[in-house]
Amino acid sequence: MAAGAALVDVVAVRAGRRAAAWRRELAAALATRPVDDRWMLTGAALAAVIGLWLLMVALTPGLRHLLPMRSPAKQRAQLDRDGAAVLLRDAALRVPGVRTARIRVRRHRILARTDVHFRDPRQVKADLAAVLDDERDRLALSHPPRIVVRVRQRIP
Numbered sequence: 001m002a003a004g005a006a007l008v009d010v011v012a013v014r015a016g017r018r019a020a021a022w023r024r025e026l027a028a029a030l031a032t033r034p035v036d037d038r039w040m041l042t043g044a045a046l047a048a049v050i051g052l053w054l055l056m057v058a059l060t061p062g063l064r065h066l067l068p069m070r071s072p073a074k075q076r077a078q079l080d081r082d083g084a085a086v087l088l089r090d091a092a093l094r095v096p097g098v099r100t101a102r103i104r105v106r107r108h109r110i111l112a113r114t115d116v117h118f119r120d121p122r123q124v125k126a127d128l129a130a131v132l133d134d135e136r137d138r139l140a141l142s143h144p145p146r147i148v149v150r151v152r153q154r155i156p
Contacts, residue, residue: 062108068142080106084139088112091135097124099154110136110147115154125151 009020019027033040053060066078085103092101092112097119104111112132116124136144 070140070142079139087139088132088135091131092128093154095124095128095131098128106145108145110145111150112147113150116151117154119149121153125149
């Protein structure tokens with residue numbers, strides 16, 4: 001709130017108007033007080049603590065590892081990305097011809113990399129895309145990521 005008021009006042013000064021009375025009084029008080037004044041040191045310490053807190057909040061990951069889910073009621077549900085990757089990997093391994101599957105779940109994309117053992121890679125890719133699409137829909141994510149399937153044939 002205070003930052004918004006200060007921003008409005010700065011814009012008004014840049015537009016050619018006079019600064020607000022509270023800003024003129026604050027500038028005069030800060031100009032006349034000595035640097036070692038108790039109020040100056042308290043304000044500087046408070047500004048430093050707020051700055052460090054804002055820096056910490058900016059550098060921490062937050063809840064980006066959680067995917068929000070659809071909910072019919074006003075409830076909030078989230079699914080861990082690693083858990084979603086395990087469910088999708090298990091579904092991919094049930095497709096005939098898939099030897100190994102590696103799944104990465106991101107916010108906007110699911111990347112599936114598989115090694116084909118004995119079937120035609122194009123058929124496996126089509127089957128795998130359909131299975132992963134169904135499994136993704138069963139996860140009931142509020143913003144379903146798109147699925148990218150990469151298949152390579154491994155000859156033993």
